[in-house]
Amino acid sequence: MIASVAGFFTGLSLIIAIGAQNAYGLRLGLMRHHVFAAVLFCAISDALLIIAGVAGLGAVIQQLPLLLEIFRYAGAAYLIWFGIAAVRRALKPSSLEAQGEALPLIKTLATMAGLTWLNPHVYLDTVILLGSIGNQFVPNQWWFALGAATASFVWFFSLGYGAKLLSRFMASVRFWQVLDIVIALVMFSIALTLLFSDI
Secondary structure: OHHHHHHHHHHHHHHOOOOHHHHHHHHHHHHOOOHHHHHHHHHHHHHHHHHHHHHOHHHHHHOOHHHHHHHHHHHHHHHHHHHHHHHHHHOOHHHOOOOOOOOOHHHHHHHHHHHHHOOHHHHHHHHHHHHHHHHHHOOOHHHHHHHHHHHHHHHHHHHHHHHHHHHHHOOOHHHHHHHHHHHHHHHHHHHHHHHHOOO
């Protein structure tokens, strides 16, 4: 039980910061587009990464620095592209409607997959860090993993569906401009962090 609680709060502390994945999930929640599929995808992805970390993949990744370098540059390029798209939306307020433009489900999930799986920090934080901490709780490491995975489900579903609380602002073009500018800044700052810092 202690391992589960530790896993829950450790996992929550790592995913609650606004990052690329969270920013996009918030936008989908505000637009009410494919919310369930998107947040379920994020939560399941996190759970799989946590399980892999506790199972020992984190130790393997630490021995393959080239793999993290590939993810670093691919992830940075993807984040820059996504940030530019957000800036373009902000500069064209006439194209911003209250509900936003709905992308097909496949494109929405593909975007979320890129923001999730091309981010090297997800491997450092979720696989290596959570995996290392979880294995300190042997023989209860799987209870730790369960707690951390539960935190991911709680967070992403809260983010996606809690965004409705902001729905009264959605009719404002200015709101969408500010949101897209914030999203762009988040994407660019993460990309710069990936490119110019030791991860």
